[in-house]
Amino acid sequence: MTQPVDSSILHEIVRVIESRRKVPEKVVVKSREYVLTYLEDHRRRLEEALQRYDGDRLNMLYGQLASKIKYQLLRRLPGRAAEVMGVAPGKKAGAKPAAAKAAAKTVTKKKVAPKAKKAPSAKRKPAPPRVKPKAKKAASKARK
Secondary structure, three states: OOOOOOHHHHHHHHHHHHHHOOOOOEEEEOOEEEEEEEOHHHHHHHHHHHHHOOHHHHHHHHHHHHHHEEEEEOOOOOHHHHHHHOOOOOOOOOOOOHHHHHHHHHOOOOOOOOOOOOOOOOOOOOOOOOOOOHHHHHHHHHHO
16 A cells, blocks of 8 residues: 655655756755655656657656655654764764854844835925917907
């Protein structure tokens, strides 16, 4: 019996394929690392579609991905257990060196002051009412 493939894992696989143009062997979802096993034929087809830049074929293969892949949570040994077994403890996915953390703290985003409102300009005076010349009135009355 196969386990249902979590959609977030599928989305991460597609994201990695689209961004790196490479079929991943491991993905990290919600700070958990998963090892991926593809049907060999499906993996080969994905790689060929990437080489050809064939978007339609890639989309078709993405649709079949859930039935063509298996994933397994990669368990990390705690640091002490790894030392006892003689295996060097693995780096955490989100770990940064101390110098990088210190540099990240010193560089902060500057707050941008909100834009100042424009000073209200002097109110415009209304245009004077238009007055028709009297000569035209008299000429129009005479025609009638």
